[in-house]
Amino acid sequence: MADRRSRYVPRRPYAADPAPGVDTQSAASAPQAAAPRAAQVSEAVGAKSSVKPRFARMPQVDVDDAVNWLLSGKRWILLGSVAGLLAGAAFGMLAQPRYTVYTDILVPPSNLQVVNNDLYASSLQSDAQVLEVESRMRVLTSGNVLRRVAERLDLEDDEEFVGRPKWWDVRALISPKPASGDPLLPVVRALSERIKVGRQERSYLVTASVWSWAPEKSVRIANALTEAFREELVRGDASGAAQAAQTLTDRLSELKSAVTQAEDKVQSFRREHNLQQSGTGQLVSAQSMGQINAKLIDAQAREAEAAARYRELSQARAGALDPSSSLQSPTLTQLRVQYAELKRQVESMSLTYGPRHPALTTMRTQLRAIEREVLNETARMMTAAKVDLDQARAALKSLAADTAKARSSVSQDDEAQVRLRELERDAAAKSSIYQSFLVRAGEATQRERVDATSVRVVSSAAPPEQRSYPPRTLYLALGGLIAGFVFGCALAVAIGFAGAYRRMLRET
Known part of the structure; x- marks a missing residue:
């Protein structure tokens, strides 16, 4: 390796070097003729060096150089590989696991036809039906539903949802969440980040995914989510029906008064003009x-x-x-x-x-x-x-x-x-x-007292066999090993390239 470094010369040709195929004696026999030309070249090189930085001239690297650099930096490669392997294995064993469960919910765009001329009319247009399904998907992750889940499972006392952020949680350190007087608000925020809802194309089947630190807890949250979603739909329908009933009832008193006044006018007009009717309805x-x-x-x-x-x-x-x-x-x-x-x-x-x-x-x-x-x-x-x-x-x-x-x-x-x-x-x-x-x-x-919701669970949540995050420790260790190996190789090449660049500057 020392011999390789000692005999390294820059590959860039200079004006004073003899051209290939030219006899050195004939070139030496005319020093006076070449002197003006060398002076011009020196002036041009000086002018260029005064304009361009010195790092503009880079050493030429071939495959042999790269291989030699990798061989000389094999300790860095080994160190990086071992460090990546240990880091991946440590992350797989120490990171907080997440267990994700999935539940499939059939969300038709219309309710059950309980009575004729129902309060909630069903549309036959496909665009309107898709909008209805999308709206119900938003209800699935709404604050009311998540609040019901939190209250039902007492998540405000669960450390997973209301605990302090860990010291390595960079996102919590960068943008801390403001304090709130509502104890359920942090739980609702945490649930909104852990629940994802999607719909399959050309179907009314909605898939909800929920993750937590424990598989059984994920199942409980998913089941509570579907129940709270159905209760929210029922409550929404009942609330709409109650509002309609209250509006109609408020209007009934005015209509009744109007009917009474109209009938009184008819009877008064009959009496004034003696337009009495017989039993057959004839005057x-x-x-x-x-x-x-x-x-x-x-x-x-x-x-x-x-x-x-x-x-x-x-x-x-x-x-x-x-x-x-x-x-x-x-x-x-x-x-x-x-x-x-x-x-x-x-x-x-x-x-x-x-x-x-x-x-x-x-x-x-x-x-x-x-x-x-x-x-x-x-x-x-x-x-x-x-x-x-x-x-x-x-x-x-x-x-x-x-x-x-x-x-x-x-x-x-x-x-x-x-x-x-x-x-x-x-x-x-x-x-x-x-x-x-x-x-x-x-x-x-x-x-208001009739449950006409047609939403039903097609596939209930089941405890997962393995965690969804982080990946398996073996995969993380292999990934860390590969990443450490690549980092070590890059570091060895960078060190060798830096040394070559310094020698080129000293020799020039």
Whole structure:
């Protein structure tokens, strides 16, 4: 090695050196001719050296030089390899291990369809469904969920989550976390750093990873996380339903008052315009008008019948004793029978006795008496017919007046009923809105007590067989050995290169 160093010369050619293939004697025979040229070269070299730094000229290195440097620095290589091996093994054995568990959760974008027309409408658009799943993923790592986990597992008393940072924790020394009055806040921060959530492409399957210093603790945290996540979704749905129910209930009092006022207006308008309804829902005035029209038609029929009867009696008065006369009554029938019998006897006796015979005179007197009775009965019947006719006409006249009055009242009621229908439509619309709000408020109140969450755990967390950090001690030792070997080789080459550079500077 000493011989190699003693015979090392720089590889850079100078102007004073003879060119290859040139005879040294011929070159020496012309010293005077080469002197001006050497002076120019010296001036140029001096000018360059005054401009460029001295380290601009680097020694040339070949493979033999590098091998010799590595051989001369084998102690550095061995030392670096041993140091890297020990450092890797020490880190693997002394570093705080981490145990990571994984749980798969199916997070559909919509809840279970418990009732029709649910408060939470489900969208059929794929973009909206993806946004819904992404939002629920954010809920999985939200502060409310992490706080539930911390409270359920009493992590505020766990040294892993609230202990002081280690002396080698450079990140904690550089950026210390400010103190907080909330004892759960440091736990929530620690959990947020230890929980990672991801979703597989084109699926609603969400994978949550949790790590801690103990495998059983990681499993407990993962299970508590899924339970807290589901409870948070249920609480969110219940809170939304309760808010909707409260809003609807607050609105119900106003709607009820509006419906009451509208119905009062309808009833007041009915009373003011006497628009009372019957049991069939028809206005009393219209119903009375119908009844009066029916009575009027009946009265007209009776009046016509009475007038016809009176005319018939007036025409048949002269032939009252004729049995075929239209004048019929039990008295007239009896008188006609008596009259016919006496007349037959008178005609029979007229053939036997003379006109002044006492028996014949008596019978004729009886005939005249019967005729007078017939005339009296006929007059009585005419008087009765006249009374009936007058009564029918009076009733017809009265009903005609009532009909005209009812027709005027119905006309006024029709005009008022237009406004009444408008008031009834307004009352019906407000009542319909009130009924829909009332039903919806009841549904929202019941929806608050229904768990319609469709989130479920597909793969529960299981204790890991080995730690996730740091890697195995064997792998760390091998990595440290390789890194130490590389560092030792680099250090040996750097030392050899530095020595060569110094010798080049001394020789030049």
